[in-house]
Amino acid sequence: MEETTETQRPASETVRVADRKASVAPLIGIAVVASLLGIALSLLIDWFPVSASTQASNIDTLYDVLIVASVPMFVLVTSVVLYSVYRFRMRPGEEDMDGPPIHGNTRLEVIWTVIPAILMLSLCTYAYVVLHDAEDAPAAAKSELNVRVVGEQFTWTFFYRNPKGGREVASPELYLPVDRSVRFTVQTKDVLHDFWVPAFRWKIDAVPGIDTHYRVTPIRRGTYDVVCAELCGLGHATMRQSAHVVTGSQFSAWLRRQASRGGGANPSAPGTQAGGQTAGGNAPAPNGKALFAANGCGGCHRLADAGTQGGTGPDLDQVLKGKSAAFIHQSIVDPNAEIAKGYQPGIMPPNFGQTLSASEIGALVKYLQEATKG
Numbered sequence: 001m002e003e004t005t006e007t008q009r010p011a012s013e014t015v016r017v018a019d020r021k022a023s024v025a026p027l028i029g030i031a032v033v034a035s036l037l038g039i040a041l042s043l044l045i046d047w048f049p050v051s052a053s054t055q056a057s058n059i060d061t062l063y064d065v066l067i068v069a070s071v072p073m074f075v076l077v078t079s080v081v082l083y084s085v086y087r088f089r090m091r092p093g094e095e096d097m098d099g100p101p102i103h104g105n106t107r108l109e110v111i112w113t114v115i116p117a118i119l120m121l122s123l124c125t126y127a128y129v130v131l132h133d134a135e136d137a138p139a140a141a142k143s144e145l146n147v148r149v150v151g152e153q154f155t156w157t158f159f160y161r162n163p164k165g166g167r168e169v170a171s172p173e174l175y176l177p178v179d180r181s182v183r184f185t186v187q188t189k190d191v192l193h194d195f196w197v198p199a200f201r202w203k204i205d206a207v208p209g210i211d212t213h214y215r216v217t218p219i220r221r222g223t224y225d226v227v228c229a230e231l232c233g234l235g236h237a238t239m240r241q242s243a244h245v246v247t248g249s250q251f252s253a254w255l256r257r258q259a260s261r262g263g264g265a266n267p268s269a270p271g272t273q274a275g276g277q278t279a280g281g282n283a284p285a286p287n288g289k290a291l292f293a294a295n296g297c298g299g300c301h302r303l304a305d306a307g308t309q310g311g312t313g314p315d316l317d318q319v320l321k322g323k324s325a326a327f328i329h330q331s332i333v334d335p336n337a338e339i340a341k342g343y344q345p346g347i348m349p350p351n352f353g354q355t356l357s358a359s360e361i362g363a364l365v366k367y368l369q370e371a372t373k374g
Ligand code: CUA
Pocket: 151, 152, 154, 192, 193, 194, 228, 229, 230, 231, 232, 233, 235, 236, 237, 239
């Protein structure tokens, strides 16, 4: 028995080896064409949102290099797998046959270890250099803007150093001057969040108990999304705000305005704010209806007077009808104190007491009380 198989095998083996060599050439041709098509297609696709920081262009180039390096690998591996499945499949009558004995191929093993190792090491080094450059402090470190970013369920608040001294200026929207390095200090009041501005290509977790940082230099004026990129609870998807990149003088004007309108009011001492307001000069009296629109209230609440249809939070025409100013005030600054039937606590941003001044909250309360009266 053994002798017959010994004599039969070499004959069929030689045929197969010759066969295999002949079919490797077209296989290589197909793999090269498929790789080139794959690379061309992946470079043509616009993967990213607009690029708005100096760091973004380096990261996009890194991504393109990763594509050029990984598409041929993917094509090579899948072609060899598909080819082998087809070429060496079991044919009728071969059910009981064993494959040819293999004792390994040292040269092949060295090649398939060394090439991927070189590739991985080069890509890791390149990625490290890009990361290192992006984190580099600017030459003029003094001119760097520091912004404290605080996440909480489910909103972001941005804090700036007050140009007039005193307590930090708080804002629900991120404002940044163009062409100036910004260093973010990211914090959270409750659970993990992740501060991400896709147009800057950079994000970092907000971790309870510690400060995390990153820096970017915005280079393009415009309004971009600020996103929470860490599942943080029921309202995670609503944790979206805007980053406004403006000129240096627009930014200074905005910051001075924020400082004098008294964003960062202490809700427990509303009386102190009135003084701040007059000291700020000829600031016009806040308009409740405009504040309702500007703070995105209509995105979640229905209010006939404002023509909004939001359904995430309670219908204000119903729940605020006939309510006292004190109740409305509490619902704005401490939204979880009383939750309307059928709604979840923790969805409404709890930071309006910080980002709106006392007079703005007063105007909003007055507006809501009047708008829901009828
Ligand atoms: Cu905060 Cu997701």
